[in-house]
Amino acid sequence: MAPTARQTTRPPVERIGPIEWLRENLFSTPFNAALSVIAMAIIYILVVPTFRWAFIDAVWAGDSRDACLAVNTGACWPFIENRIGQILYGFYDEAERWRANLTLFLLAAGILWLTMPGMRGKPLVAVLLLTVFPLIAYVLLTGGFGLEIVPTYRWGGLLLTLVIAVTGIVLSLPLGILLALGRRSDLPAVRIASVLFIEFWRGVPLVTVLFMASYMLPLFLPQGMSADKLLRALIAVALFNSAYMAEVVRGGLQAMPKGQTEAATALGLGYWQTHALIILPQALRLAIPNIVSTFIGIFKDTTLVSIIGFFDLLGMIQAGTSDAHWSTPSTAFTGYLFAGAIFWIFCFSMSRYSRHMERVLSAGERR
């Protein structure tokens, strides 16, 4: 079909200068103008000193607290530099840290492969990432097969944060989906079991769950039977978050019109086929913003493992700030700023990627 002149006509493009942009967007009414001024003032008051403190007045070199003791100095970056090994790996033996690097490299490569547009073989990579990778990661990180054993109590820092967050995220989604389906099941036993499970975990704080998993569970287990403390914490985090995930997924399922199930059923598709091919792809897409919020929550909640004696990223930094060798007025702030920045990078990336996914998935099928 040849495009007619009418179809190719575009709305006139309005070129506006920066002054006009300001007037239209920030100062369109007196009220908006007032809000804009107040907002800019707040940004100025907060950002400028922080920036000065973190970069301009900061100390960048040194090997002890003395470097950061001068009056009016900003952030004490040598502290971070000095501690970076522990911040990233905890007490993971220095000679073995390549194993952690390799694991994280494989994970990052897999995730990049899956998230970059236009890469081939995504289904295969996804399957490998969910099946083979956990085994490789387990052997690499814990040892065995000729590798020296590194007990889990030595793991820490960003490495530990990522181990907990990734297992929590990867396990909670499928478990949550099953629980959400269970809660809507026609079979009373399945439904009641799902409701009890979900409401139990949603009713207790994660801190309590972690305490129970690490200190009380061993008391109940029969003699001679013991599970690694980190493993117990991982299971606790996964079960706890799967309950929240179940409710998020259920929200998506409830938004699905009944006609979708009926059409699939009328075509002869069974329960699992209907859900796997028709209902879940749509319901999960609807739930993406909430699913990713839950992922971000899982990531941030990893910091709670410090109360059962693990040193995650934040715990490691906190431990460092109380080191007398580095105690200066700015050490703690520097540490928290650094921890905050790392958390922010991870969480913000997840959030941006979810927006991107929403756009890609909704392209072409909008009404």
Added chain:
Amino acid sequence: MNAETAPHAVEIAGLSKWFKDFQVLKNIDLTVAHGERLVICGPSGSGKSTLIRCINGLELHQAGRVVVEGVELTDDIAQVEAVRRDVGMVFQQFNLFPHLSVLDNCTLAPMWVKKVPRAQAEKAAMEFLERVHIPEQASKFPGQLSGGQQQRVAIARALCMNPRIMLFDEPTSALDPEMIKEVLETMVELAETGMTMMVVTHEMGFARTVANRVAFMDHGEIVEIAPPEVFFNNPKSDRTKEFLAQIIH
């Protein structure tokens, strides 16, 4: 019993259904012959949808028998699924799968239910899309089509399973007038192939020209069932007359 030797396409005897305490279907007897085209009409809430949804097990009945192509609908899920493979259904709201392209909407059930290889399923789907006159829309998504086009895709999607019976539940009620025609034409063409069809509709023109029999339902009962000439020109029941007077001005 084998479908080839089944005496009737659909055989309903003593069918009753309740929603809680409310009886929607009251002791219905109805047989539909192979290749017959039955139109069902009646006021809103009379149980038309419920009746045809009992035929593919979307609603479960509590009393009576429903036998489709020789297979009785029972609690046995295998039996119900066998019936569903033989019965296609078209809904008022189209119910296309919005996350799948038109072609994928059509190939999904053949590939997953009948395990037809993709290439073969796509070839068959294109043939049916041609029959409903929209092969050029195959790669679009349902949301990009007009209502009439969507309903024709829904018809093609059902036909891709090679059903022996097609159920239509008010297929044109959600459409603008100019699109009703294109969907009805598609249904007339389908009728010409000899397909057994049960159509709930208020399109009396369609009933007159295409139906072998027209049934009038009211309050969960089939009040009157007759060939269109008799049904429209010489209805027996007062309720039918009243209903016809209302919809044919």
